[in-house]
Amino acid sequence: xxxxxxxxxxxxxxxxxxxxxxxxVLMSSDAPLSPQEIRERAQAMHHELGLxxxxxxxxxxxxxxxxxxxxxEEGCCGYVAVALGEACHHLVCTSCRRTVEFPCTGLDDTxxxxxxxTGFSVQNHWLELLGLCPACQAKQKVVIQRKEEC
Amino acid sequence: xxxxxxxxxxxxxxxxxxxxxxxxVLMSSDAPLSPQEIRERAQAMHHELGLxxxxxxxxxxxxxxxxxxxxxEEGCCGYVAVALGEACHHLVCTSCRRTVEFPCTGLDDTxxxxxxxTGFSVQNHWLELLGLCPACQAKQKVVIQRKEEC
DNA sequence: GCCTTATTGAAAAACATTTTCAATAAGGGA
DNA sequence: TCCCTTATTGAAAATGTTTTTCAATAAGGC
Ligand SMILES: [Mn+2]
Ligand SMILES: [Mn+2]
Ligand SMILES: [Zn+2]
Ligand SMILES: [Zn+2]
Numbered sequence: 001x002x003x004x005x006x007x008x009x010x011x012x013x014x015x016x017x018x019x020x021x022x023x024x025v026l027m028s029s030d031a032p033l034s035p036q037e038i039r040e041r042a043q044a045m046h047h048e049l050g051l052x053x054x055x056x057x058x059x060x061x062x063x064x065x066x067x068x069x070x071x072x073e074e075g076c077c078g079y080v081a082v083a084l085g086e087a088c089h090h091l092v093c094t095s096c097r098r099t100v101e102f103p104c105t106g107l108d109d110t111x112x113x114x115x116x117x118t119g120f121s122v123q124n125h126w127l128e129l130l131g132l133c134p135a136c137q138a139k140q141k142v143v144i145q146r147k148e149e150c
Numbered sequence: 151x152x153x154x155x156x157x158x159x160x161x162x163x164x165x166x167x168x169x170x171x172x173x174x175v176l177m178s179s180d181a182p183l184s185p186q187e188i189r190e191r192a193q194a195m196h197h198e199l200g201l202x203x204x205x206x207x208x209x210x211x212x213x214x215x216x217x218x219x220x221x222x223e224e225g226c227c228g229y230v231a232v233a234l235g236e237a238c239h240h241l242v243c244t245s246c247r248r249t250v251e252f253p254c255t256g257l258d259d260t261x262x263x264x265x266x267x268t269g270f271s272v273q274n275h276w277l278e279l280l281g282l283c284p285a286c287q288a289k290q291k292v293v294i295q296r297k298e299e300c
Numbered sequence: 301g302c303c304t305t306a307t308t309g310a311a312a313a314a315c316a317t318t319t320t321c322a323a324t325a326a327g328g329g330a
Numbered sequence: 331t332c333c334c335t336t337a338t339t340g341a342a343a344a345t346g347t348t349t350t351t352c353a354a355t356a357a358g359g360c
Contacts, residue, residue, distance in 0.1 A: 003170060009260065013210075013306085013307095014307070014356085014357050014358070015357080015358090016306090016307065016308080016356080016357070017308095017356090019307095023329085032324095035347085036347090048306095048308095048309070049309085050308070050309040050310070051309090051347095051348090052308080052309065052310085052348090052349080052350095053307080054307070055347095055348065056307085066164065071221050071276060074306095077347090083321085090266060091270050091272070093270070094273065094274075095343090097283070100268050100270065101180045102264055102267075102268075103349080105260065106257070106259060106260035107255060107256070107257075107260075110255065110256035110257075111279065112327060114178055114241060114252055114279065115281075117252075118241060118250050118252075118283075118284075119283070119284035119287075120243070120250065120279075120281045120282065120283055120284070120302060121281045121282045121287055122239050122241070122279050122280070122281035123244065123281045124244075124279075124280040124281065125277070125278060125279045125280060126221060126276070126277070126278040126279075126280065127275070127276065127277045127278075128263065128275060128276040128277075129270075129272050129274075129276075130272070130273055130274040130275060130276065131270045131271050131272035131273045131274065132264075132267075132270065132271045132273065132304070133269070133270055134269035135269065137269075137271055160323080162337090163337085163338095164325085164337060164338070165326080165327090166326070166337090166338065166339080167325090167339095168338085168339070168340095169338095185316085185317090186316090197325050198339095198340075199339095200318095200339070200340040200341070201317090202317090202318080202319095202339080202340065202341085203338080203339060205316095205317065205318080206338085206339085227316090250344090255353070266354085293318070301360105302359105302360085303358105303359095303360085304357100304358100304359090304360100305356105305357090305358105306352105306355105306356090306357075306358100307354105307355080307356080307357085308335105308353105308354085308355070308356085309353100309354090309355095310351105310352095310353100310354105311350105311351090311352095312349105312350085312351080313348105313349080313351090314347100314348080314349070314350085315346100315347080315348070315349085316344105316345100316346080316347070316348090317344105317345080317346070317347090318344080318345070318346085319342105319343085319344070319345085320342090320343080320344090321340105321341095321342095322339105322340100322341100323338105323339085323340090323341105324337105324338080324339070324340095325336105325337090325338080325339085326335100326336090326337075326338085327334105327335100327336105327337100327348070328333105328334095328335090329332105329333085329334090329335105330331100330332085330333075330334095
């Protein structure tokens with residue numbers, strides 16, 4: 001009912017059980033998932049789901065901007081569903097991977113200045129912030145306290 | 151002589167022919183290179199260089215912040231030598247891959263605001279700008295002109 | 301419901317990265 | 331300068347990831 005189905009349909013694509021399963025998994029996760037992780041979870045809905053189909057589906061959803069690829073420190077390849085559409089980026093917890101989407105703002109001046117300096121024409125950009133989510137900051141404080149007690 | 155050798159040495163690592171070859175290749179390229187591309191070029195200096203060694207060397211150089219991984223649209227894994235150290239990012243031409251390093255500025259306010267809003271503590275970030283370099287813009291204009299002539 | 305054709309899953313191929321291990325070569329100390 | 335220790339290397343194999351191929355299946359317009 002959420003309009004990813006509409007978008008897919010408008011693009012001339014069929015709404016299939018595998019696609020529903022993958023989309024469902026991504027929308028209910030607050031952390032980026034790898035194709036394997038997506039498959040494991042999506043099999044709850046569609047038991048015979050193949051990994052190939054997950055790859056194909058992710059490619060399609062990414063092209064339609066329903067899903068975004070997240071770059072992690074070790075290797076690439078986490079995927080998250082996006083709500084804000086094209087003009088957003090992500091803040092990722094390096095400890096638990098929890099991910100928060102945020103709207104893209106505040107880069108225009110930097111970009112304009114760089115275009116002037118380099119002669120490049122900037123078309124697109126990729127931004128990701130890495131840090132600790134509130135829960136993981138709290139956990140870390142406990143660890144530090146324990147160390148001090150020794 | 152440039153001080154990457156110093157840095158490596160200080161870190162307790164040996165200055166070897168493979169490392170010199172890889173570093174040389176990266177420093178003389180203005181586009182990100184894949185491990186295979188690095189190997190091919192570096193073999194000019196050190197013919198028996200193994201791909202395994204390239205991977206190991208890239209890992210080491212990346213840890214020492216002499217080299218940075220560049221995220222490309224299709225897949226990850228281009229590597230560039232960095233001059234400015236940690237606080238820099240890259241502007242990459244999507245047509246010829248030519249890459250320009252630029253100092254990191256102008257994100258502090260955005261980051262502070264997000265920390266306030268989300269409770270995250272931001273430790274690090276990843277920024278890449280994609281566009282067309284001057285040469286590729288010029289080429290593109292020629293193509294457009296030809297089309298108009300028809 | 302039927303028919304067309306986009307989509308799927310299994311298997312195999314292709315590609316990328318890591319591990320293992322014996323041989324080699326850096327570079328500090330004699 | 332030459333030794334000796336040990337970090338580093340390269341080949342091979344293992345492991346992991348992504349793509350291709352192709353016959354079978356199921357969406358969804360009619
Ligand atoms: Mn942005
Ligand atoms: Mn920065
Ligand atoms: Zn966390
Ligand atoms: Zn270019």
